[in-house]
Amino acid sequence: MKRPAAKLTHGDKVYFPAPGLSKRDYLTYLAQIGEHLVRHLRNRPITLVRCPGGVMGRRFYQRHLPPHAPTSLPRRFREEGERPLISISDVDTLLYYGNLGAVEFHAGLHLLEGPQAGCPTALTFDLDPSDPGDFERVRELALRLRDVLRGLELDGLPKTTGASGLQVFVPLAHPLPYAVTRPVVSFIAAYCASRWPNLATTERLVRHRGRRVYVDAPQHGPTRTLIAAYSARAVENALVSVPVTWSELEAGVRPDHFPLHAVPDRLARMGDLMAIAARHPSSRVQAIHDTLPPRWRQTRVRPV
Known part of the structure; x- marks a missing residue:
């Protein structure tokens, strides 16, 4: 199987205990289906469910860009001066968040930019x-x-x-x-x-x-936001x-x-x-x- 080219840390950590899938297996899945998942995330509000220790451990929701995110990472601003919100427009960005333990990717129903921004599709x-x-x-x-x-x-x-x-x-x-x-x-x-x-x-x-x-x-x-098509669930x-x-x-x-x-x-x-x-x-x-x-x-x- 093709392995993700993005940076991977703690790849042997078990993320899904029942089938025994590791974090490396999970990022491999994201790399394989990434273009399809990104299609349903691009230009939409995003909410992540992060499980950095695997799905049986601690989890939390995240909508804002992590403070340590590289400056090149896509982001969006609702109001000037607010903390930047997460934006996912390409597979590399998807893999970045996957490596941070994002298991669930939820997307809004409307587009953020364009002539009909704010309207559900x-x-x-x-x-x-x-x-x-x-x-x-x-x-x-x-x-x-x-x-x-x-x-x-x-x-x-x-x-x-x-x-x-x-x-x-x-x-x-x-x-x-x-x-x-x-x-x-x-x-x-x-x-x-x-x-x-x-x-x-x-x-x-x-x-x-x-x-x-x-x-x-x-x-x-x-x-x-709703769980996006082809996103895994934290189960x-x-x-x-x-x-x-x-x-x-x-x-x-x-x-x-x-x-x-x-x-x-x-x-x-x-x-x-x-x-x-x-x-x-x-x-x-x-x-x-x-x-x-x-x-x-x-x-x-x-x-x-």
Whole structure:
């Protein structure tokens, strides 16, 4: 296997105990799939989950550039005088953070620069099971959500989170303001909860959800980030967040079908399904928003 050219320290440290994968193995994975992962991080807000001692040790979130980062490392500033925020625009930068113990790479839904900066590039539906071991209910709801979306002439793509949930992305032909996209996401989430009250819920309090799957509409927002496609998760068995086809979901695919070692071959065989889906975006979202009842169109959104 091709080894990463970036600086590697403490390469023999075990990062994922169940399969016995070392930090060197992890950086090799990042080097292999890096161009695909970077595609979903570039020009977006970034949040890292760092596990410098491996996934069973201490972990912490990071959004700001490390104080010891080389001056050549990409960075961005929200306001003059603020600490610089993390920016990942190339594979070398990805490997730099991987060597610092960044296992999870989370990205915002909107672009940071360009004529439509601050606007999300997709509708997103985050499906979170109340019982982490009950993916079957998540799968069932995702397939029903697919039919709802198709009834609205929207074409979504499911993606495992690498943990217990699933996300569905609807690429947009043109980025739209959150003031347009978030009401649509919230309305569809509420519709699912009312149509299948024993399966779906928008109840934010976990103790009130029962066994129902939480459709996390607030996760579609300007201050939120989602696990990026092809990022590993900080779990013992080294699972990865992977886009899947609807036919795979119908056949019973599960998050644990995508351990770290299986993903490079899948990408070589199938390509980046997320990038392929983006070639067939929806132009219907504005029209759907404009037909929503007034109380839904008035959904408040914090500024980017």
